[in-house]
Amino acid sequence: MQIAQEQRWDPLVRLTHWGVAAGVLANGILTEEGSGPHQWVGYGVAALLALRWIWGLIGSPEARFSAFRPSLRRAAAHLRAIGRREKTTHRSHNPLGALMVYALWATLAIVIGSGVAMTILPGASTPPTEAPSNAQFQTPAASDDDEVREAREDGAGEGEGDEVIGEIHEVAANLLFILAGLHLLGVAFETRRSGRGILTAMLPGRRELRCKE
Ligand code: HEM
Ligand code: HEM
Numbered sequence: 001m002q003i004a005q006e007q008r009w010d011p012l013v014r015l016t017h018w019g020v021a022a023g024v025l026a027n028g029i030l031t032e033e034g035s036g037p038h039q040w041v042g043y044g045v046a047a048l049l050a051l052r053w054i055w056g057l058i059g060s061p062e063a064r065f066s067a068f069r070p071s072l073r074r075a076a077a078h079l080r081a082i083g084r085r086e087k088t089t090h091r092s093h094n095p096l097g098a099l100m101v102y103a104l105w106a107t108l109a110i111v112i113g114s115g116v117a118m119t120i121l122p123g124a125s126t127p128p129t130e131a132p133s134n135a136q137f138q139t140p141a142a143s144d145d146d147e148v149r150e151a152r153e154d155g156a157g158e159g160e161g162d163e164v165i166g167e168i169h170e171v172a173a174n175l176l177f178i179l180a181g182l183h184l185l186g187v188a189f190e191t192r193r194s195g196r197g198i199l200t201a202m203l204p205g206r207r208e209l210r211c212k213e
Pocket of ligand 2: 013016017021022025026033052063085092093094097102104105183184187198199200201202
């Protein structure tokens with residue numbers, strides 16, 4: 001990225017970035033899975049993401065989607081330039097970074113969408129709770145109920161669709177954590193390679209990013 005050390009992304013990009021990052025880490029580490037705080041943090045992340053996407057349409061030139069279109073061809077060219085030790089300049093995220101940004105956003109959308117689906121679909125995130133604790137006192141006449149109860153304890157009462165959505169949420173959340181890790185490696189690599197303030201540009205400060213092509 002073609003930026004001087006003291007330049008920064010515009011405030012909305014920085015605010016949404018750190019808000020989303022904090023929310024993802026909070027839901028991955030701090031909140032209890034599926035709890036109220038987990039869901040509210042998730043909704044907060046969704047709101048920040050929506051704000052950023054609107055900004056991608058009407059925001060500052062560097063923040064617009066048009067400034068960092070996903071392109072495998074340009075990403076490959078960027079890799080070749082890295083191989084040749086060329087210091088290429090880019091108006092916004094570099095082509096590899098852009099692919100990562102879209103991958104992070106798409107994965108986040110799946111995590112949020114599946115999370116919301118779990119909470120609104122009937123019986124979805126509800127663990128099987130109806131097995132009575134006095135099961136040992138059941139009479140043989142209750143054996144039909146036992147079968148139903150055992151099925152519920154196995155999760156069969158939740159419906160396969162609900163389980164699938166839970167699986168999607170879990171897999172997508174894990175993928176998100178892996179991508180975030182790769183994202184950090186990418187930021188560290190590009191900072192070292194380019195010698196520019198890639199991370200500094202996301203930190204608080206006054207002068208906004210104004211890149212030249
Ligand atoms: C920043 C976004 C989010 C992240 C990183 C995240 C991450 C996670 C993780 C890692 C789990 C544990 C999965 C497992 O091991 O089974 C989980 C569970 C869960 N999440 Fe999220 N989540 C997010 C957003 C949401 C949202 C927006 C909702 C709903 C409004 C939600 C609802 C749930 C529920 C209900 C569970 C429990 C699933 C179960 O009981 O099997 N999550 N989440
Ligand atoms: C789960 C955690 C994180 C997620 C999901 C995430 C996601 C993102 C996304 C979506 C962007 C694009 C920003 C935009 O255009 O709006 C971005 C950019 C960036 N992130 Fe993160 N991020 C995370 C953590 C971090 C951390 C911990 C750091 C710093 C150590 C960091 C440093 C940066 C930098 C420097 C950029 C700008 C890259 C560039 O100049 O092309 N991120 N991140």
